[in-house]
Amino acid sequence: MTTRRPRERGVTVEDVARAAGVSRQTISNALNAPHRLKAETLERVSAVIEQLGYRPDQSARSLKSGTRRIIAYPTPVDDPANPNPLMGGFLEAVVAASGEAGYRILLVRPRPGQSQEQALDELIAARTVDGFLLSDVLRDDPRVAHLTAAGFPFAAFGRTAPGQPQSWADVDSAQAMIDLVGLIAARGHRRVAFLASTGGQPWMDDRRDGFLAGARRHHLTTQVYSVPGDDPAGIVAATRDLLSGRARPTAVVVSGDWLTLGVYTAARAEGLEIGEDLAVAAFDDLPITGFLQPALTTVRLPLRRIAEALINRLLRIIEDGVTPEAGLLLPGELVVRPSLGP
Amino acid sequence: MTTRRPRERGVTVEDVARAAGVSRQTISNALNAPHRLKAETLERVSAVIEQLGYRPDQSARSLKSGTRRIIAYPTPVDDPANPNPLMGGFLEAVVAASGEAGYRILLVRPRPGQSQEQALDELIAARTVDGFLLSDVLRDDPRVAHLTAAGFPFAAFGRTAPGQPQSWADVDSAQAMIDLVGLIAARGHRRVAFLASTGGQPWMDDRRDGFLAGARRHHLTTQVYSVPGDDPAGIVAATRDLLSGRARPTAVVVSGDWLTLGVYTAARAEGLEIGEDLAVAAFDDLPITGFLQPALTTVRLPLRRIAEALINRLLRIIEDGVTPEAGLLLPGELVVRPSLGP
DNA sequence: TTGAAAGCGCTAACAG
């Protein structure tokens, strides 16, 4: 079945103008500056527009105006066998927030053999988008440096360096950890361990720093374990080691929910009941947390608020040319579930 | 800090032509029909293009050519508190497949008060995209009907009706279920239950039908339970009911991984050991499956292959005007884990 | 093989 259509020429201003018996400009005005038309004309013209289903050609309009109403989101590369379960929720929030303002999200990715910076340059040079939304931003992210140098609008989920535009929003991981440790201390724990995977991501450092700050504040005895990568076996081994020592901790804070599987496994192997003999808490609130037995205490990321803040800030830059003076930290939400114990 | 830039005029053909000492047309040819240039000229011109970082303006090019190299993906509305954990993996695969072919994905969504169809019409009329990628397609999906009527290119994750263009790809849920039931039968089970949530999605029907077909083939005694919605409490109750009857099933097949939490809970409440007293299998291979104890036997969706097939088919329609004769069913992958027992 | 001219559909500037 072949459906090759002869590149349909859609309905244009010309058509509408003729049908309404006015000039092309009047049509344009009806859409872009309705106050300039006599109420009666406007009504008549609008009816014709409606009836013909006329929409200004996006490309023509963009060519003229120089604005695309599109935001590029460089999609993080994901392992399809083990995809980031929060990506859908973040995009949901981003699409909702940008759609509200009449912008759409274009998913972009460097072509094979192309660097991140080259991909950005191409999008800028081809004037494909009005700005960039960046996520998983590192402390010294080359993309941020590049966009800053190019003077092109962006907003970052993560944090930028002091000399760079502060158009970012991030989870206040440190504060959330401090709160979490406070809760643990209030429940009488004195020896608390922190278990982290060493990926080098800045947000993981923030979590660790927050943990340490909280522990210091409550005079807790701490122990910090780092395991390479996300290898479950390594985590189980580390946790068993942690739990088999003398003076073992009565609570374990884990840098991310994903690792807790290993912790649960190890605790069982050591004959410890989670929530009874050992309190466990983590971070992220992945969809899995309800599936652990007992359910996991964790910190929920404020993805919706982050997305809204990022889009707001980006549009302020794009439309008003105003770059925020300071970054924005949004609080994580403590979700207390049985793994924390009584 | 105000960074309002005076709407930078990027580098245009004109600039490059002047710099290279040739006409505008030669530049255009160098990019779009290099074979028409003398090798030496081409080289020289390319060097200048490279040096000036020239990229044809996307809008101008689109206006002229009528092609956007953009595919719209109407993003399913997601519950941000409980996001679809597979969305990230699907988008990853879609972005990779389309990027390969030089297309990008635009996330779209009806504006407040706008219907799905109106949103499609707007994108078509404004010539914003070359085609649509649809997911979560219902058996009689209004979007498919609308795009078919408009004669606009699309590809559907799901299945279209017989009279409609068969540009779809889907998981062969029925066959995967038949295989799964075969495996269960081979392990000696004679009484098998099917537990489903009633959402009315066609793929859920496919799964049930596959289950029944498999059971028939192996002469198994079956029992089908349907629970409204995804309410965990309802599932626990139904499962307890199921398990407490006389002649209770020795295996339970669940329509989706998500529901198994309730099944596990109910089984424990009945004093049954999963994998020992009761075999459990489900569908989707959500990231949670490894977190259940014992780990869950399930069917993995071939999202990467689906995405590739959809993009392939869509581009065939867009670029060659050729609509596939038939839909494409891709096999799910049986992932056997301890919940199925010995 | 290269150059000149026209026009894609739209809107901003100006004139009536």
Next chain:
DNA sequence: CTGTTAGCGCTTTCAA
């Protein structure tokens, strides 16, 4: 308040 003119940057004729 409405109409005319020009041009955004590109590519597709057509002519040289």
